[in-house]
Amino acid sequence: MRENAVRVVGRSEVAGRRAQPTGRYRGRSAAERRAERHRRFLDAGLEMFGRGPGYRGTTVAALSEKAGLSTRQFYEEFKTLEDLLAELHLEVNDAAERDVVAALPSVQGLDLAERTARLFRAYAASITADRARIRIAFVEIVGVSPRMDRQRLTRRARWVDFICSEAAAAAERGEIPDRDYRIAATAFIGSINGLLHDWSAGWVDATLDEVIDELVLMLLGRLYAPDRDLPAP
Template structure:
């Protein structure tokens, strides 16, 4: 497909072309979340199957996306945006609390959001892996945003005397790698633990990073 087909213009049934387009796009994303995040998975899904699940035509698919990879890319960003919004809301709600409580509340909000729907776990930690260089770049870029968030909070805690003053970037990257790896393995059935146990362990790893160096 050389390019997207022309988009409709004008109003229909009281809605603008932009509103109808946004609705169609979301229907494709909802269908992608179901098919990629559950069964049959991204690699076994076709444009025809996705369009049928969305209740739309393949022609309408190509009005919104070029390839199925575009749908997966959009879903990966959407799931991360949801988790980031939940984390930032928890962080704001924990304002003024000690760093240990702030860190735990923020990560638990992230974990609750991304694991509350098993399809989100699969999109974020399974289906996105190894698809293409483009999606790998996107995945690493989103990881970098999480690293930046941890570093910013650790730096603020250090200024308040709650954490050791040091460069936290390597430790933050190691923590994010642990989150990705452990949740991937848990979702794949390779970790014999409950989700609560996995989250509790990751919270302890995070707290080990941000505690002052002389804390026992």
């Protein structure tokens, strides 16, 4: 997880398209103007996918109108709406990853329970800062296409690796048993996805703080669990 995220962003490469202008206009270069236009499409996507009709209920025409740009300009930036959704999903995860990594120095020397709670709260503060981010990360991306499923699972694997790394370090310090925590980490990430999805949809009668507290307790319960054999069925 600590490596820089590889961004898989589809950009349109239409053969024969007229070259983009390179001169300055009103004090801004062509690259700056294009970056601003790209950002406007992303912001419009966040609004419509995350707070409006959703990915499946949005058209290129409606999104372009929301961005205040043309459909021609959309296709100069993205091949499809799926490409835009893919970039938004990576952007939301990248932001959460940066916030967790930035919190690491502040938790050095803390015991496992406090360390885990602070790191998870750093993640949760980022991913839930805007309900639209929750919807992009846990709702709109599900079942879109095999490509998006691969992207979603790849990012989940990064979080699993991070949890396993933190658990291994805690085991070396003698705080928890030395064992393979990959299944537990995977189950925990699945719980985050499911619970935040249901909370976002209004199916969980709880505050966000209560949801976060429950998830932290769930992870700590598995990390601290003693080694034991389960009874035979």
